[in-house]
Amino acid sequence: MNKTIGNNRFFNFKEFGILIAFFMLVAALMIISPNAFAQPRNLINILKQASINGILSCGMMFVIIAGGIDLSAGSTIALSGVAAAYFARLDRTPVLLPILVAVAVGGLVGAVNGAGVAYANLPPFIITLSTMTGVRGLALIVSGGSPIYGLAGSFEKLTNQFLLGVPALAVYFIIIALFSGFILVKTVFGRRVYAIGGSETTARVSGINVKKMKLAVYTICGCMAGIAGLLVASRTVQGSPTAGDGYEMDAIAAVVIGGISMSGGAGKWYGTIIGALLLAVISNGLDILGVSSNYQKIIKGVIIAVAVYLDLRGKAKQE
Amino acid sequence: MEYALEMRKICKAFSGVRVLEDVTLKVKAGEVHALMGENGAGKSTLMKILMGIYKADRGEIYLGSNKVEVHNPKDAMGKGISMIHQELNTVMDMEVAENIFIGRELLKNDKLKLVDRARMREESARYLKKLEIDINPRALMRSLSIAQMQLVEIVKAISVNSKIIVMYEPTSAITDKEAVILFKQIEQLKKQGVAIIYISHKMNEIFRISDTITVLRDGQFIGSQPAGELDEDKLISMMVGRKITEIYPKDVAEIGDVILEVKDLSRGKRVHSANFQLKSGEVLGIAGLVGAGRSELAETIFGIVPKTAGDIFIRNKRVKIKNPSDAIGYRMALITEDRKRTGLNLAANVRENISLAALRNLANGGLIDRRKEKKAAEEYISKLKIKTSGADAMVSNLSGGNQQKVVLAKWLLNEPEIIIFDEPTRGIDVGAKRDIYRIINELAKQGKAIIVISSEMPEVMGISDRILVMCEGKITGELQRKEFTQERIMSYSSRKDGKKNE
Numbered sequence: 001m002n003k004t005i006g007n008n009r010f011f012n013f014k015e016f017g018i019l020i021a022f023f024m025l026v027a028a029l030m031i032i033s034p035n036a037f038a039q040p041r042n043l044i045n046i047l048k049q050a051s052i053n054g055i056l057s058c059g060m061m062f063v064i065i066a067g068g069i070d071l072s073a074g075s076t077i078a079l080s081g082v083a084a085a086y087f088a089r090l091d092r093t094p095v096l097l098p099i100l101v102a103v104a105v106g107g108l109v110g111a112v113n114g115a116g117v118a119y120a121n122l123p124p125f126i127i128t129l130s131t132m133t134g135v136r137g138l139a140l141i142v143s144g145g146s147p148i149y150g151l152a153g154s155f156e157k158l159t160n161q162f163l164l165g166v167p168a169l170a171v172y173f174i175i176i177a178l179f180s181g182f183i184l185v186k187t188v189f190g191r192r193v194y195a196i197g198g199s200e201t202t203a204r205v206s207g208i209n210v211k212k213m214k215l216a217v218y219t220i221c222g223c224m225a226g227i228a229g230l231l232v233a234s235r236t237v238q239g240s241p242t243a244g245d246g247y248e249m250d251a252i253a254a255v256v257i258g259g260i261s262m263s264g265g266a267g268k269w270y271g272t273i274i275g276a277l278l279l280a281v282i283s284n285g286l287d288i289l290g291v292s293s294n295y296q297k298i299i300k301g302v303i304i305a306v307a308v309y310l311d312l313r314g315k316a317k318q319e
Numbered sequence: 320m321e322y323a324l325e326m327r328k329i330c331k332a333f334s335g336v337r338v339l340e341d342v343t344l345k346v347k348a349g350e351v352h353a354l355m356g357e358n359g360a361g362k363s364t365l366m367k368i369l370m371g372i373y374k375a376d377r378g379e380i381y382l383g384s385n386k387v388e389v390h391n392p393k394d395a396m397g398k399g400i401s402m403i404h405q406e407l408n409t410v411m412d413m414e415v416a417e418n419i420f421i422g423r424e425l426l427k428n429d430k431l432k433l434v435d436r437a438r439m440r441e442e443s444a445r446y447l448k449k450l451e452i453d454i455n456p457r458a459l460m461r462s463l464s465i466a467q468m469q470l471v472e473i474v475k476a477i478s479v480n481s482k483i484i485v486m487y488e489p490t491s492a493i494t495d496k497e498a499v500i501l502f503k504q505i506e507q508l509k510k511q512g513v514a515i516i517y518i519s520h521k522m523n524e525i526f527r528i529s530d531t532i533t534v535l536r537d538g539q540f541i542g543s544q545p546a547g548e549l550d551e552d553k554l555i556s557m558m559v560g561r562k563i564t565e566i567y568p569k570d571v572a573e574i575g576d577v578i579l580e581v582k583d584l585s586r587g588k589r590v591h592s593a594n595f596q597l598k599s600g601e602v603l604g605i606a607g608l609v610g611a612g613r614s615e616l617a618e619t620i621f622g623i624v625p626k627t628a629g630d631i632f633i634r635n636k637r638v639k640i641k642n643p644s645d646a647i648g649y650r651m652a653l654i655t656e657d658r659k660r661t662g663l664n665l666a667a668n669v670r671e672n673i674s675l676a677a678l679r680n681l682a683n684g685g686l687i688d689r690r691k692e693k694k695a696a697e698e699y700i701s702k703l704k705i706k707t708s709g710a711d712a713m714v715s716n717l718s719g720g721n722q723q724k725v726v727l728a729k730w731l732l733n734e735p736e737i738i739i740f741d742e743p744t745r746g747i748d749v750g751a752k753r754d755i756y757r758i759i760n761e762l763a764k765q766g767k768a769i770i771v772i773s774s775e776m777p778e779v780m781g782i783s784d785r786i787l788v789m790c791e792g793k794i795t796g797e798l799q800r801k802e803f804t805q806e807r808i809m810s811y812s813s814r815k816d817g818k819k820n821e
Contacts, residue, residue: 187685188678195675198666205623205661206676207644265666
């Protein structure tokens with residue numbers, strides 16, 4: 001084995017500025033607030049908070065690396081949550097049914113986005129903006145405008161338990177994150193996601209079916225939004241048509257803070273994971289420090305801008 | 320003798336590496352002064368010093384008899400030095416007049432900073448008229464051709480009273496016809512006493528328009544001579560520092576069976592029923608003017624754009640090629656004209672670029688075999704002598720010639736039988752060009768069937784066994800190697816009847 005750490009291995013420790021920032025923040029909060037922040041219950045809570053956004057961010061990461069964006073992810077959470085809840089009302093149906101329904105509904109929305117981008121040549125921003133509005137409306141219609149209650153205990157248990165001492169939500173997150181990383185780094189498919197984001201025409205001339213790739217990438221993002229929707233419904237024990245509002249922005253933020261290029265083609269999978277954790281730690285930390293949610297929004301905005309600025313500056317220095 | 324510009328004994332080093340060493344450049348008023356050298360010879364560093372983008376470590380700049388210091392491009396402009404870039408700096412959605420006065424808009428009222436659009440248009444019209452350029456100052460920049468945009472840049476340079484204009488590869492993005500317009504303007508500028516420093520890789524252009532030629536090599540001043548005293552061979556040997564008896568080494572390869580045959584292939588209005596055969600071991604040149612349909616023919620064969628009529632046969636079997644993936648399946652490769660846009664993924668490293676078209680072969684069941692991939696990349700890096708710090712270096716950090724070799728490696732990794740090169744040496748230096756010619760020779764010897772599309776007459780004549788000439792979408796002529804002359808190719812390039820000369 002060679003000892004130098006390559007540019008595109010599973011891990012690349014050359015780019016751990018964001019990781020340092022994350023650990024420094026955690027350490028600082030531990031010192032400032034040992035009795036609240038550093039409590040295991042709070043740390044578990046952070047992990048739970050990070051998990052749903054993290055799963056959504058993993059899907060978003062695929063789309064952004066491929067040179068696109070998905071604004072409909074938040075609405076998809078609502079629609080798939082409502083759909084899952086609809087099938088989770090009776091105790092007799094196996095819990096697998098709402099799971100499959102949620103993933104399928106999410107995947108379907110994603111496929112519509114993908115088809116719009118790949119085959120109708122619509123700009124990603126536009127088609128996903130359309131589905132963002134449309135899917136939200138659909139969720140409201142399907143649910144009759146109010147949340148679906150009375151869900152089975154087995155459905156609630158999806159998120160309301162520990163697996164091997166870790167909250168189930170976090171386990172799902174870890175599995176999906178590792179799966180995403182594996183696909184992006186190790187597989188031909190993943191390499192092609194980077195390739196179409198880096199240069200679509202080059203990818204096409206090199207024999208890659210760009211349209212099919214785009215369809216696949218948006219469908220993956222939709223499926224992950226579907227999973228996120230399922231988990232939100234399970235955690236809140238209701239299928240709410242207003243759930244997930246603005247979640248797509250948090251997902252985009254996590255991806256961007258993680259150093260993934262908005263112009264596509266570059267970025268590391270674990271950046272997204274750290275980005276999602278960082279956002280959760282920040283909002284939890286600020287909550288504990290008693291900062292009002294209005295100020296929190298400003299701080300989040302500043303952090304996103306600074307993260308991208310530092311990333312761009314780092315890249316400029318390399319050149 | 321007083322010069323319009325004198326750069327004396329300029330030295331510059333970047334982190335200890337000498338880039339310029341005692342370089343001298345003396346430019347007279349009213350002349351076109353070509354600055355020549357291979358990529359990396361120091362031309363652009365010298366020009367950046369002139370424009371105040373870099374500061375020289377040592378050396379002096381004189382404008383006429385005045386010693387000057389140039390601090391930044393704006394300062395340079397104020398001193399009468401302008402540069403017209405390879406990549407244009409224009410605001411597409413503004414009109415011509417606004418572009419000419421950008422950054423120094425004429426004002427109606429100094430306090431309120433209200434823009435006086437009418438006066439800007441008037442002034443622009445005056446300059447355009449003076450240079451006999453037929454462009455409406457109210458036209459939107461976007462509606463102009465690239466050549467016209469360059470002319471607007473020239474007007475901008477004139478309007479700030481530039482005495483020295485640096486033109487950096489001004490014809491790299493324009494057609495031959497448009498280049499003629501540009502050359503006419505350069506003549507106008509000369510008459511008005513403007514000195515032009517002209518940088519281009521195109522030899523025929525250099526000899527056509529320049530009065531004096533200065534050559535740099537490895538950051539050193541090699542010589543400066545009137546263009547009339549030099550010829551292409553002399554100039555190249557000054558640039559590369561060794562005698563080149565044969566720039567286009569043509570080896571004899573054994574020509575075998577017909578591999579590719581194209582029958583009545585058409586693509587809308589761009590390609591009209593093309594017919595030709597290509598044999599193994601053969602290098603088939605396709606000559607013609609820019610816009611003659613040569614790249615379109617290649618794109619159609621490769622399935623990038625669908626054909627509208629006709630058939631393609633590979634080894635006497637009719638094949639359906641609907642997309643590049645099909646073409647790759649038939650062991651074809653296309654080295655495209657625009658390597659940055661369609662040849663490379665600039666966001667990726669050398670290894671990822673090389674493996675891109677052959678990923679399936681480097682993977683087991685969808686999983687990339689990293690070790691195999693790396694080995695393949697390294698093999699081609701050494702085979703093609705790609706100068707890079709390693710397989711994991713970003714491809715954007717490589718020089719043009721080495722980037723082109725990366726594109727080549729990407730395709731060779733698939734072991735193609737039919738290889739189409741579209742302008743394979745555009746924008747790369749003489750040394751890298753020769754490497755590319757050697758590789759083409761080598762591939763022909765291995766029995767590959769090769770098509771080379773080129774606008775450079777000596778190139779296409781130097782490396783081909785046979786040349787097809789295209790004009791307005793039709794193949795207008797075919798020449799065997801012993802029949803090659805520039806005149807013949809030229810006459811076929813401008814034919815309109817589309818008759819084949821047998």
